[in-house]
Amino acid sequence: MNQDFVKSPPVQQLLDRASGMTVEGGDDRLKHILRDLVEASMNVIVKYDVSESEFWQAVKYLQEGVGEFGLIVPGIGLEHFMDLYMDAKDAEAGRSGGTPRTIEGPLYVEGAPIVEGDVNLSADADDTDTLYMSGAITGMDGEPVKGALLHVWHANSKGFYSHFDPTGEQTPFNNRRRIRIGDDGRYAFHSKMPNGYAVPPGGATEKLMHAVGRHGNRPAHVHFFVEAPGYRTLTTQINFGDDPFATDDFAFGTREGLLPVPNRQGDTAYIAFDFVLQKADEEDDEHFSARARTAA
């Protein structure tokens, strides 16, 4: 079938009606987005001659996979694409430099304890090495950032996050803290060394990854938000540079400048890492994205 089929008058009229183009009311921008999205799906169906059975299998996949959308979205590269897109827009606006942003992932939990000083993130026992991490939070001119709040979250040695641990072994907010930073802009914490993890076995993300010949593994990593008055809120994470999946992260979280190699000595590992924040141009810069996040 010729691709022009989607351009035929009956299909175009269907698209107009389905997206609300032919009626008053509703959101005009959403109408256009919906129309383009449905038309793109139609083009894929025609291009690959998707059968009726395949079509309904795809619908079933989406229905069953809805609980894993937070993993599927980074797995297919869309979450990283958003970073690339925001970077490109920043560059166009002359806003570059500082610590790179990278994907948030689906496992942040709101309401972690707010702590100060040299912090221990791990409330639970975990038979693994101890990670020490420290550094400075500065602005682009090297000035210490005052009044920062550093959100940190990472997995345990089994690759599981508190609040999402299928073994049920972790206490709430284990390996999750919000660290109130002093006027010197320095932070320091220690915790039980995280390991990388794989997407849930047998789940929708794994099915898709395997179907396209990929794996669903992430290297060991630590997530951060950094927020401070007058600065752009930064969403980022470090991947451990010595992890086998360091540059083969299924979620595309690895970025240049975010890949420190832990200095491992016996049963301890040290990472020195500085955060460099851009100044906020507008109030919105200081906010988080409107993503739905787990609250506990």
Ligand SMILES: [Fe+2]
């Ligand atoms: Fe993670």
